[in-house]
Amino acid sequence: LAKTTQPISMDSYEGQEVNITCSHNNIATNDYITWYQQFPSQGPRFIIQGYKTKVTNEVASLFIPADRKSSTLSLPRVSLSDTAVYYCLVGDRRRTGANNLFFGTGTRLTVIP
Amino acid sequence: SQTIHQWPATLVQPVGSPLSLECTVEGTSNPNLYWYRQAAGRGLQLLFYSVGIGQISSEVPQNLSASRPQDRQFILSSKKLLLSDSGFYLCAWRVNRQGGETQYFGPGTRLLVL
Numbered sequence: 001l002a003k004t005t006q007p008i009s010m011d012s013y014e015g016q017e018v019n020i021t022c023s024h025n026n027i028a029t030n031d032y033i034t035w036y037q038q039f040p041s042q043g044p045r046f047i048i049q050g051y052k053t054k055v056t057n058e059v060a061s062l063f064i065p066a067d068r069k070s071s072t073l074s075l076p077r078v079s080l081s082d083t084a085v086y087y088c089l090v091g092d093r094r095r096t097g098a099n100n101l102f103f104g105t106g107t108r109l110t111v112i113p
Numbered sequence: 114s115q116t117i118h119q120w121p122a123t124l125v126q127p128v129g130s131p132l133s134l135e136c137t138v139e140g141t142s143n144p145n146l147y148w149y150r151q152a153a154g155r156g157l158q159l160l161f162y163s164v165g166i167g168q169i170s171s172e173v174p175q176n177l178s179a180s181r182p183q184d185r186q187f188i189l190s191s192k193k194l195l196l197s198d199s200g201f202y203l204c205a206w207r208v209n210r211q212g213g214e215t216q217y218f219g220p221g222t223r224l225l226v227l
Contacts, residue, residue, distance in 0.1 A: 034215060041201070041221065042218075042221065043205065043218025043219055043220065043221050044157070044203075044216075044218055046215040046216070046217070049215065087157075103149070103156045103157035103158075104156050105155060105156040
């Protein structure tokens with residue numbers, strides 16, 4: 001099971017771009033990288049997922065280098081409402097039925113006015 | 114559309130009392146369902162998962178148990194609660210989507226054991 005390492009916390013001012021990097025040195029060939037966002041007293045919410053290179057959606061971008069041992073979640077022009085905990089997970093989508101997604105402690109992002 | 118429900122939203126129970134938390138999903142059939150617990154300021158800990166009716170796998174041995182009496186119902190139980198059972202309990206179901214798979218979480222149940 002591929003574990004991940006993220007910074008415990010980050011602070012950013014409103015309007016800035018935020019990059020959160022996650023290390024996953026033991027990522028396996030069939031593992032995908034998924035990022036979730038969690039607000040207090042709510043369940044995590046899917047943000048973005050990727051396998052390699054770059055993925056972009058309406059919320060964020062995900063950058064994955066060729067060796068896939070790390071990934072970076074990029075949030076453009078953050079606002080106060082982006083204050084949350086962000087989790088990086090890796091998992092093998094072939095293992096149907098078995099949960100292979102490990103939630104660590106995540107990165108607590110605080111956006112400052 | 115798919116929806117996941119949990120109840121109750123909040124629960125305060127004395128030590129040694131029983132527990133029953135319910136999770137139901139709508140808009141899908143034969144979902145993979147999961148129970149997580151999150152202690153204050155901590156990450157999510159996977160407790161149980163189920164791939165079908167009557168099929169339960171436990172990730173962490175403890176005084177909790179789970180059951181899946183119907184396809185879209187997942188129940189978390191305990192015969193005697195401990196103080197350490199306090200936390201935020203989340204039910205989730207997994208879907209396959211283009212580009213991989215994701216989990217969708219319910220609103221959660223906050224349990225305080227006194």
